[in-house]
Amino acid sequence: MDLPVMPPVKPMLAKAVAKIPPDMHYEAKWDGFRAIVFRDGAETELGSRTGKPLTRYFPELVEALRERLPERCVMDGEILIARRGRLDFDALTERIHPADSRVRMLAERNPASFVAFDMLALADTSLLDVPLGDRRALLVKTLSGVTAPAHVAPATTDRETAQQWFERYEGAGLDGVVAKPLTLPYLPDERAMYKIKHERTADVVVAGYRFHKSGPVVGSLLLGLYDTTGALQHVGVSAAFTMKRRAELVEELEPLRLEDAAGHPWAAWTRESAHESARLPGAPSRWSAKKDPSWVPVRPERVAEVAYDHMENGVRFRHTARFRRWRPDRTAESCTYGQLEEPVGYDLAEILGPPG
Incomplete structure (x- = not known):
């Protein structure tokens, strides 16, 4: 060439x-x-x-x-x-x-x-x-x-x-x-x-977090939404925080921290077959094969408002969501897919017309 x-x-x-x-x-x-x-x-x-x-x-x-x-x-x-x-x-x-x-x-x-x-x-x-x-x-x-x-x-x-x-x-x-x-x-x-x-906002359940690569502070929050069957589905993460805020988040989530994932809605995350029927953190991925998939479970009771651009196939955030604030006025059970705005359909073929 x-x-x-x-x-x-x-x-x-x-x-x-x-x-x-x-x-x-x-x-x-x-x-x-x-x-x-x-x-x-x-x-x-x-x-x-x-x-x-x-x-x-x-x-x-x-x-x-x-x-x-x-x-x-x-x-x-x-x-x-x-x-x-x-x-x-x-x-x-x-x-x-x-x-x-x-x-x-x-x-x-x-x-x-x-x-x-x-x-x-x-x-x-x-x-x-x-x-x-x-x-x-x-x-x-x-x-x-x-x-x-x-x-x-x-x-x-x-x-x-x-x-x-x-x-x-x-x-x-x-x-x-x-x-x-x-x-x-x-x-x-x-x-x-x-x-x-x-950019839109949604209220989501914080059901766990991963540690930051630099030490025992929050690297990313694991976010969930309830589907129509009442199952909590993993929909993405929020990860952009200052180091000061990462340390604060560990303290804020400490009262909800669990010793292990037993009894947690995502307790089956270590079984590869479980990812076939539910959205769980730590799913096998060729994009993240070298990353540590482990996470710290917390009781799924805390609600956060996050900003997102759009959903991928209607089930997860396409990009990392941006943390806005805690929502103490919301219950975890009220955080469902039903709150998400669905854009009006538009046929891609109509966009890809003749050059001009």
Whole structure:
């Protein structure tokens, strides 16, 4: 491979802001695997956000992009899998598997797509120093008429349209909106863009915690919600605390601390088979195989208000929830899935229209 921009390249990143800023280039924020595609003739490589290759996990996409992209190019975008008209992040994570046979089986069952939103090089020319507005125009021209599973990300310079996307597209599994200055060069691994994400709050049961890697202070709180059968399901964690607050949390939860998990709703967490029928902490995962899954059980009586962006498949927080405050006015039993706001459905196919 011999391109003007060579792998590995870490993609340009975005910093979080509360509102959509004016006078910029706007795109939907995709909930997939960020990927930079390098194609040089028959050679095609998919680079991840960390710079490590994703190529072997998406064989069907490599073949499709080799047929659809320019012979020599570098493009930034997102790898997605859609099921039933919305993005499915779990289906993406299933692809990161050591067995090639399983990867290919999943590729046939749920093929991936690639949404391009930037171009870093074309033929022998690097575009890293070219302003975004010019890169975007070249991207649209280059991929004019491209067919699925390759797409050009919809974009606009109208802030009102971007606000409508923010409000409407969540039902298709999108994260929010990204805003980019039109004069922006491509800056690898720098937070030079802006992301505006959905945020909601929920009251959850704190049913345990993990220690921080630095010592006997809280690393993360384990959060639960009751389902319609009355079972407490593990829905995620809250982990962003100052060291002072981590120590305070240990003291605040000490009266509820249990010697062991016997009698706790998640007592079966050490049995691998138990994770097949319930959401429990410490589930086996190739993402966290080297991490210590142990946790400190507490009586599930304390309620916390947390902020979250959205739910993954309606059963767990997609990202780490953000602790807001204790809710002494709420009972643990009242913390159910029923309180969660469900975004109105929106067909992903309607978003991935022709490039423009």
